[in-house]
Amino acid sequence: MPDEPLSPWPRFTVAYLSGGDLPPDLARQFPQLIVPSAGITGIAAEDKLLLVTAVDGTELVQLGHHLYGPVCLDPSNGQVVDLVTNRGEVVRGPLMVNSSLDQFVQTTRAATELFPYHDADPDADTEAAADALRAQLEPIDPAAWQVDGYxxxxxxxxxxxxxxxDQFEPPPPPL
Structure with a gap:
C-alpha cells in the first residue's frame, strides 16, 4: 500500500465571510465575520456564511466545517459550536467549541503557532506535550475544555x- 501524502505544515490564516445571503435579520447582525480559514485544527472556512438547522431546531450560522460536519456560530449566545453529520444529516449537536468567535480565533491561532508540540521521536512524551499545550490554550477560554468537547x-x-x-510536510525554509 503506498504511503498517504503528508498534510501541509499548519499555518494560521483567516477568511472574511459575508453574511449577505443570510436571512435579513441575521445579515444585519453578521454582515461579515473574520474566521480561521486554516490552522492545525483542520477546520476550513466556508466561502460565505450559511444558515443551518441543528437537530433541536436551533438555527445556526455556519462559518466552516471539519471532517465530521459544520462549525457554526450560535446567534442566540455567540458561542462557536459544531455539529456531527452522517450522510448529510445532522445527527448530533450543537456542542460548544468556544465561548465566542474571538476565543475561537485566538485558540485556533495559538494552537497553530505552538505547533509542533513535540519532536518526531517515536519515544516522545506526547502526554507531557499535550499537558503543556493545554496549559497554554485553556486560559484563552476555560469553558471550552469540557470533557469530550472539541x-x-x-x-x-x-x-x-x-x-x-512527521505527519506533516516540513515548513518551507525561510526566505
Whole structure:
C-alpha cells in the first residue's frame, strides 16, 4: 500500500465571510465575520456564511466545517459550536467549541503557532506535550475544555501522538 501524502505544515490564516445571503435579520447582525480559514485544527472556512438547522431546531450560522460536519456560530449566545453529520444529516449537536468567535480565533491561532508540540521521536512524551499545550490554550477560554468537547478531544489526540510533526510536510525554509 503506498504511503498517504503528508498534510501541509499548519499555518494560521483567516477568511472574511459575508453574511449577505443570510436571512435579513441575521445579515444585519453578521454582515461579515473574520474566521480561521486554516490552522492545525483542520477546520476550513466556508466561502460565505450559511444558515443551518441543528437537530433541536436551533438555527445556526455556519462559518466552516471539519471532517465530521459544520462549525457554526450560535446567534442566540455567540458561542462557536459544531455539529456531527452522517450522510448529510445532522445527527448530533450543537456542542460548544468556544465561548465566542474571538476565543475561537485566538485558540485556533495559538494552537497553530505552538505547533509542533513535540519532536518526531517515536519515544516522545506526547502526554507531557499535550499537558503543556493545554496549559497554554485553556486560559484563552476555560469553558471550552469540557470533557469530550472539541478542545478536550484535540488534547487527547495530541496525547496519543496524532499530531506528530512527521505527519506533516516540513515548513518551507525561510526566505
Amino acid at each position: 478542545w478536550d478531544t484535540f488534547y487527547w489526540d495530541v496525547a496519543i501522538g496524532d499530531y506528530s510533526p
